Amino acid sequence: MIDYPAGQQPPIRSGNRFDWAKNKSQPQQVVYGSRGMSLEEQLNQANTYYNQHKIAVIHKKPTPIQVVKVDYPKRSAARITEAYYRHASTTDYNGVYLGRYIDFEAKETKNKTSFPLQNLPKHQLDHMAACHEQGGIVFIIISFKVHQEVYLLPFSKIQTFLTKHTNHSIPYNYIKEHGYICQQGYQPPIDYLKALDDYLQTQP
Amino acid sequence: MIDYPAGQQPPIRSGNRFDWAKNKSQPQQVVYGSRGMSLEEQLNQANTYYNQHKIAVIHKKPTPIQVVKVDYPKRSAARITEAYYRHASTTDYNGVYLGRYIDFEAKETKNKTSFPLQNLPKHQLDHMAACHEQGGIVFIIISFKVHQEVYLLPFSKIQTFLTKHTNHSIPYNYIKEHGYICQQGYQPPIDYLKALDDYLQTQP
Numbered sequence: 001m002i003d004y005p006a007g008q009q010p011p012i013r014s015g016n017r018f019d020w021a022k023n024k025s026q027p028q029q030v031v032y033g034s035r036g037m038s039l040e041e042q043l044n045q046a047n048t049y050y051n052q053h054k055i056a057v058i059h060k061k062p063t064p065i066q067v068v069k070v071d072y073p074k075r076s077a078a079r080i081t082e083a084y085y086r087h088a089s090t091t092d093y094n095g096v097y098l099g100r101y102i103d104f105e106a107k108e109t110k111n112k113t114s115f116p117l118q119n120l121p122k123h124q125l126d127h128m129a130a131c132h133e134q135g136g137i138v139f140i141i142i143s144f145k146v147h148q149e150v151y152l153l154p155f156s157k158i159q160t161f162l163t164k165h166t167n168h169s170i171p172y173n174y175i176k177e178h179g180y181i182c183q184q185g186y187q188p189p190i191d192y193l194k195a196l197d198d199y200l201q202t203q204p
Numbered sequence: 205m206i207d208y209p210a211g212q213q214p215p216i217r218s219g220n221r222f223d224w225a226k227n228k229s230q231p232q233q234v235v236y237g238s239r240g241m242s243l244e245e246q247l248n249q250a251n252t253y254y255n256q257h258k259i260a261v262i263h264k265k266p267t268p269i270q271v272v273k274v275d276y277p278k279r280s281a282a283r284i285t286e287a288y289y290r291h292a293s294t295t296d297y298n299g300v301y302l303g304r305y306i307d308f309e310a311k312e313t314k315n316k317t318s319f320p321l322q323n324l325p326k327h328q329l330d331h332m333a334a335c336h337e338q339g340g341i342v343f344i345i346i347s348f349k350v351h352q353e354v355y356l357l358p359f360s361k362i363q364t365f366l367t368k369h370t371n372h373s374i375p376y377n378y379i380k381e382h383g384y385i386c387q388q389g390y391q392p393p394i395d396y397l398k399a400l401d402d403y404l405q406t407q408p
Contacts, residue, residue, distance in 0.1 A: 057334045059294055062268035065284065080269065080287040090263055094298060096307070099339025101300035130261045135303025 037189060039108045039143045039150075043093070046188035050097075056193060058095030058102055064088055090127045097193060101136035103128065108143040114169035115142050120158075128155050137200075141182070141192055142175060151179035152195040241393060243312045243347045243354075247297065250392035254301075260397060262299030262306055268292055294331045301397060305340035307332065312347040318373035319346050324362075332359050341404075345386070345396055346379060355383035356399040 037045070040060070050056040069082035091105040105128070107119045120140070132138045138155035153170075157178040161170055180195040241249070244264070254260040273286035295309040309332070311323045324344070336342045342359035357374075361382040365374055384399040 051334065054334070054337065057331070057338050057340070062266045062292075064266035065269045065271070065287070067269070067287075077288055080289070081285060083269070083271075083284040083287055084281055085284070088266075096305035096335050096338040096340040099305065100303065101305040103300070127261070130255065130258070131300050133258065134261050134300040136261070136300040 039106055039141070039190075042189035043106055043141070043192070046190050046192060047093075047095075049188040050193060056095060056097035056102070058093060058097065060093050061088070061090070087121075087123070089123055091124055097137070097196070101131065101134070102196075103131045103136050103138045104141060106141040106143070108145055110145050111169075112144070112146045112172065114167075114171045115144075115175060116169045118168065125158075129159070132156070132159075137196070139196070139199075141190070142179070144172065147172075148184075150182040150184060150190050150192070151175050152182055152192055152199065153179040154199055243310055243345070243394075246393035247310055247345065247396070250394050250396060251297075251299075253392040254397060260299060260301035260306070262297060262301065264297050265292070265294070291325070291327070293327055295328055301341070301400070305335065305338075306400075307335045307340050307342045308345060310345040310347070312349055314349050315373070316348070316350045316376065318371075318375045319348075319379060320373045322372065329362075333363070336360070336363075341400070343400070343403075345394070346383070348376065351376075352388075354386040354388060354394050354396070355379050356386055356396055356403065357383040358403055 044060060047056075047058045047060070050058060064086040065083050066086050067080050067083045069080070071079045071081050073079060091103055093106065094101070094103045096102065105120065105124055107115070109115055109119065128138045132155050140153050140155070140158065141150060142153060143150045153175055158170070161174060161178075180198045182195040183191045185191065248264060251260075251262045251264070254262060268290040269287050270290050271284050271287045273284070275283045275285050277283060295307055297310065298305070298307045300306065309324065309328055311319070313319055313323065332342045336359045344357050344359070344362065345354060346357060347354045357379055362374070365378060365382075384402045386399040387395045389395065
């Protein structure tokens with residue numbers, strides 16, 4: 001048995017989307033697990049992995065910033081000297097997988113028993129509903145930090161919940177029952193497309 | 205016959221995607237054509253139109269900005285005091301239409317006879333190729349300002365051109381022959397999804 005360094009997990013791939021032996025062009029990287037990484041960093045690494053291995057093309061959108069003042073010094077790059085963060089009107093991630101449109105938002109919570117819905121502002125829910133209506137594949141990725149678990153929850157399950165409940169949060173047990181657990185590992189740190197495959201298999 | 209103000213064109217819709225008479229919720233706007241608008245403004249208005257009428261959900265991505273310094277003054281919003289524009293690693297626009305993933309870049313040129321390929325840097329072509337390979341619908345919108353014409357050129361036609369030619373620009377005649385002209389009008393200012401429909405009809 002191979003002895004992996006603390007915090008590092010062996011590269012496990014289910015299916016044959018990627019043959020490790022053939023992958024000579026990949027630089028050897030020492031990655032000590034994903035413990036120190038934020039959810040965003042883990043997802044960015046997963047997206048880089050999916051992109052490099054031609055599994056999907058999914059990117060995080062840039063943070064929207066309202067630029068107020070710009071200096072144009074001679075012989076150097078334009079320098080923004082006053083700007084403000086704006087609220088995103090859409091979700092953070094989108095792209096293409098199996099020819100389909102993928103759209104999702106990712107959230108971390110320290111809560112043990114539920115996912116507070118204040119994490120999903122109305123304009124994001126509206127955007128998700130619009131994409132869902134157009135036939136896109138829409139979901140949220142929820143990381144329960146205390147449980148060290150990451151779930152993919154399809155937007156349709158959020159809609160169902162919202163029509164039946166007036167709660168301000170989705171219970172952990174609802175997510176455990178209706179969501180799809182994302183394997184965490186070496187590369188990708190969070191294999192959310194594997195969880196998406198599990199969901200898509202249940203779809204007609 | 206209705207006498208439209210100079211520069212304003214009548215609302216012509218082919219197909220029945222939108223019934224003007226029923227559209228009571230739309231505020232009455234006086235828009236004097238699209239002459240003064242940049243290509244980006246025209247496309248943003250088209251996207252708002254498509255979104256409001258549930259035809260498609262397509263957005264321009266925020267401009268990527270590298271933030272270096274941020275002030276956090278008391279009782280007011282975080283203020284970015286040093287930041288720089290970064291090069292986009294993807295295209296500017298993406299979204300969902302007919303359940304499919306849509307990805308495109310939009311460019312204006314003052315050139316009469318060709319579209320200079322320096323307008324499409326390698327990393328954007330690579331991104332377009334990757335999305336195309338994943339089954340996305342990928343194209344560029346080219347506005348020839350002198351001709352007052354806007355074309356949708358499918359990525360596959362760009363690929364074909366690039367494999368056969370070593371030119372540094374795509375001739376206007378090639379775009380006229382292999383592209384799809386976009387109707388310009390009142391709302392949407394540029395009906396590029398109509399041009400996309402024309403293209404998709406030719407696809408198996």
